Amino acid sequence: MTGVGEVGERRLIEVFRNLFQSHHESTLVGIGDDAAVVRQGGQTLVITTDAFTEWFHFRIDQISPDQIGAKALTATVSDCAAMGCQPLWVTVALAVPADTSAERVEGIALGMKEAAERYGCDIVGGDTIQAMSDLSLSLTAVGAPFGERVLLRSGARVGDELWVTGSLGGARAGQLLLEKAPRLTLEKEFRESVLRFLQPEARISVARILATAYPVTSMIDLSDGLSVDAHHLARESGVGIRIEKKKIPTLSSAQKVVGALGIDPVELALNSGEEFELLFTLPPGEGKDLPARIQKEAALPVTRIGVVVPAEEGVALADKDGNRTPLVEAGYEHFRPPGEE
Amino acid sequence: MTGVGEVGERRLIEVFRNLFQSHHESTLVGIGDDAAVVRQGGQTLVITTDAFTEWFHFRIDQISPDQIGAKALTATVSDCAAMGCQPLWVTVALAVPADTSAERVEGIALGMKEAAERYGCDIVGGDTIQAMSDLSLSLTAVGAPFGERVLLRSGARVGDELWVTGSLGGARAGQLLLEKAPRLTLEKEFRESVLRFLQPEARISVARILATAYPVTSMIDLSDGLSVDAHHLARESGVGIRIEKKKIPTLSSAQKVVGALGIDPVELALNSGEEFELLFTLPPGEGKDLPARIQKEAALPVTRIGVVVPAEEGVALADKDGNRTPLVEAGYEHFRPPGEE
Numbered sequence: 001m002t003g004v005g006e007v008g009e010r011r012l013i014e015v016f017r018n019l020f021q022s023h024h025e026s027t028l029v030g031i032g033d034d035a036a037v038v039r040q041g042g043q044t045l046v047i048t049t050d051a052f053t054e055w056f057h058f059r060i061d062q063i064s065p066d067q068i069g070a071k072a073l074t075a076t077v078s079d080c081a082a083m084g085c086q087p088l089w090v091t092v093a094l095a096v097p098a099d100t101s102a103e104r105v106e107g108i109a110l111g112m113k114e115a116a117e118r119y120g121c122d123i124v125g126g127d128t129i130q131a132m133s134d135l136s137l138s139l140t141a142v143g144a145p146f147g148e149r150v151l152l153r154s155g156a157r158v159g160d161e162l163w164v165t166g167s168l169g170g171a172r173a174g175q176l177l178l179e180k181a182p183r184l185t186l187e188k189e190f191r192e193s194v195l196r197f198l199q200p201e202a203r204i205s206v207a208r209i210l211a212t213a214y215p216v217t218s219m220i221d222l223s224d225g226l227s228v229d230a231h232h233l234a235r236e237s238g239v240g241i242r243i244e245k246k247k248i249p250t251l252s253s254a255q256k257v258v259g260a261l262g263i264d265p266v267e268l269a270l271n272s273g274e275e276f277e278l279l280f281t282l283p284p285g286e287g288k289d290l291p292a293r294i295q296k297e298a299a300l301p302v303t304r305i306g307v308v309v310p311a312e313e314g315v316a317l318a319d320k321d322g323n324r325t326p327l328v329e330a331g332y333e334h335f336r337p338p339g340e341e
Numbered sequence: 342m343t344g345v346g347e348v349g350e351r352r353l354i355e356v357f358r359n360l361f362q363s364h365h366e367s368t369l370v371g372i373g374d375d376a377a378v379v380r381q382g383g384q385t386l387v388i389t390t391d392a393f394t395e396w397f398h399f400r401i402d403q404i405s406p407d408q409i410g411a412k413a414l415t416a417t418v419s420d421c422a423a424m425g426c427q428p429l430w431v432t433v434a435l436a437v438p439a440d441t442s443a444e445r446v447e448g449i450a451l452g453m454k455e456a457a458e459r460y461g462c463d464i465v466g467g468d469t470i471q472a473m474s475d476l477s478l479s480l481t482a483v484g485a486p487f488g489e490r491v492l493l494r495s496g497a498r499v500g501d502e503l504w505v506t507g508s509l510g511g512a513r514a515g516q517l518l519l520e521k522a523p524r525l526t527l528e529k530e531f532r533e534s535v536l537r538f539l540q541p542e543a544r545i546s547v548a549r550i551l552a553t554a555y556p557v558t559s560m561i562d563l564s565d566g567l568s569v570d571a572h573h574l575a576r577e578s579g580v581g582i583r584i585e586k587k588k589i590p591t592l593s594s595a596q597k598v599v600g601a602l603g604i605d606p607v608e609l610a611l612n613s614g615e616e617f618e619l620l621f622t623l624p625p626g627e628g629k630d631l632p633a634r635i636q637k638e639a640a641l642p643v644t645r646i647g648v649v650v651p652a653e654e655g656v657a658l659a660d661k662d663g664n665r666t667p668l669v670e671a672g673y674e675h676f677r678p679p680g681e682e
Contacts (some may be wrong), residue, residue: 012347012443012446012469013469015446015447015450016450016464016467016469019447019451019462020450020451020454020455020457020463020465022463022465023463024429024459024462026429026430026463027430027463027465027532029465030463030465030466030612031464031465031466031467035466036432036465036466037430038430038465038483040384040386040485041382041384041485042382042383042384042428043381043382043383045381045386045483047430047465047466047481047483047567048432048466049431049432049433049434049467049468049479049481050434050468051434051435051436051468051469051470051479053436053470053471053472053473055474056470056471056472057470061674072448079521079594081345089363089367089368089379089388091375091388091389091390091481092390093376093390093391093392093479093481094392094393094432095392095475095477103354103358106356106360109356109357109360109361110360113360113361116361116384117364121365122361122363122364122367122371123361123367123371123372124361124363124368124370124371124372124374124377124379124388124389125371125376125377125388125389125390126357126372127390127391127392127479128354128357128392129351129393129394129397129398129477129479130397131394131397131475132395132397132474132475133473133474133475134436134472134473134474134477136435136436136470136472136477136661138390138392138468139481140388140432140434140481142380142386144381146396148614165672170675179452193461198365202450211651226514234377271513272486278611331419
């Protein structure tokens with residue numbers, strides 16, 4: 001008997017993907033992208049579900065109830081952003097052990113509510129159930145395209161430019177600080193990284209600009225980290241990707257964490273999950289005015305970090321001399337064998 | 342500090358209902374009915390989420406993995422049926438402890454897939470995560486109205502007739518057998534009740550007939566049991582309900598369980614949750630041909646069991662002499678204080 005700890009999450013997704021073949025013509029895209037794409041009565045919608053459990057996704061000694069709620073909602077609607085869609089309606093399933101305080105549950109709900117208002121969506125329903133020991137949440141968001149079409153992972157073409165929003169590494173830096181040097185989290189210079197981990201933002205407004213004003217060919221959000229999500233994009237598009245190491249934008253305050261904990265800064269940026277920045281491709285030259293516009297309208301950097309190459313080249317990191325090394329998918333994998341970190 | 346075990350599920354739903362006020366004009370009905378009702382691009386949709394945890398919703402020594410999957414999907418799409426809607430797309434969040442066998446997870450997935458095909462909907466996405474100790478599922482279904490409109494809990498008017506599909510008590514009888522007399526479950530005469538509990542059916546095709554051919558004024562599915570759900574309907578409609586005790590249709594094979602376990606048959610029928618029969622109201626005389634039609638097209642009885650009365654009368658059970666006793670809401674309440682059964 002093989003336990004799911006050994007099977008791994010990706011294998012299970014493959015099993016489900018094969019099992020849950022779509023039958024309806026109303027289902028345009030099923031399992032495999034950031035969200036499903038469906039169509040009814042002339043209206044295209046995306047549907048996405050994310051789940052979170054204590055210990056594996058959050059530790060209640062590290063994060064406040066309202067931050068748990070806000071982060072779970074952020075992660076869920078970020079999948080809508082990654083599809084070029086506005087999240088409209090969210091439902092919430094909450095499983096709580098009987099000894100959980102009502103204040104904690106209400107704190108989680110309040111965090112979700114405030115995040116939903118910030119992103120412009122309504123929490124329209126849900127279910128609250130009792131659990132034996134695990135506090136867990138599952139959120140579903142339904143959204144509609146900002147523009148004429150939904151942006152998939154699968155549209156990248158050879159020659160396209162690879163872009164990313166924001167500065168990377170902060171979330172992982174904050175997580176490492178909380179785990180390995182909790183006292184440092186109180187110091188001002190480390191606060192930004194900790195907040196990136198505890199209070200990430202979904203890039204809804206940036207997604208709107210990209211989806212309505214730029215010919216984006218593919219998009220994904222960085223929920224698993226750049227190294228993993230670049231592979232997702234390449235795999236679904238049937239292409240390779242070359243990322244220029246020195247162009248990867250790293251959060252400057254995360255650099256301080258690098259110094260304090262002795263970690264390679266590029267590793268940090270490559271393997272920082274739950275950042276919810278957007279990774280996307282544009283035909284060559286189409287992003288010329290993009291950095292200025294996103295800086296002006298969303299106060300966020302956006303950086304061209306690489307290029308789409310033929311599938312044979314795989315997904316690789318190029319150094320300043322042009323030497324390429326395969327990019328290892330080292331991000332977050334939920335099912336780890338017990339006892340292994 | 343008050344734990345949620347003491348607060349109770351209904352109180353939490355009230356908290357959430359007050360907290361999660363809807364802001365968008367696209368949200369027609371938020372928390373409080375079987376499903377939320379939303380509207381986008383001229384298309385009305387319903388969205389509903391249900392969650393299930395081991396021990397509280399199923400015991401893996403009583404129910405097979407495929408039955409777990411099918412029952413969870415049935416419970417979720419039943420909320421669409423209760424709104425007069427066809428479930429179209431379903432997402433699944435699955436949290437599993439690391440030592441869960443891959444066969445069990447695949448069995449659950451297979452059960453969901455087969456049920457989805459039976460009900461005519463697609464499983465379009467989801468998330469699989471690791472849990473510390475609780476196996477849990479959360480499903481979301483999105484559906485569209487069979488007819489011109491969505492059927493709410495809130496439309497019952499004084500004078501309407503109260504109807505119910507199917508025969509009641511089987512699910513609770515089966516559950517009691519499994520708990521108190523597991524050896525009896527192997528006997529043929531008890532098998533039907535056990536299957537009602539392990540393999541319930543959502544009344545999708547009956548909902549289609551009701552929504553397209555009858556002026557149904559309100560509807561709800563019996564997920565909590567007749568006594569509780571009659572109160573839900575009355576409360577949301579601002580009316581009272583009088584149920585004629587002798588008209589409540591009881592599953593004949595459940596009567597045998599009554600004999601074997603010494604339980605009052607009406608109690609069994611009133612407090613049998615997870616049956617997923619439909620409870621609905623019709624203006625007087627509008628259901629004349631209904632029993633014959635539902636029997637012919639869905640091979641199911643449908644019975645007029647009572648009448649909608651002014652709110653002041655409350656929700657009551659009337660005996661054959663017309664004596665009324667208040668109907669106690671004795672169905673399923675998820676959050677019970679620990680140690681209390």
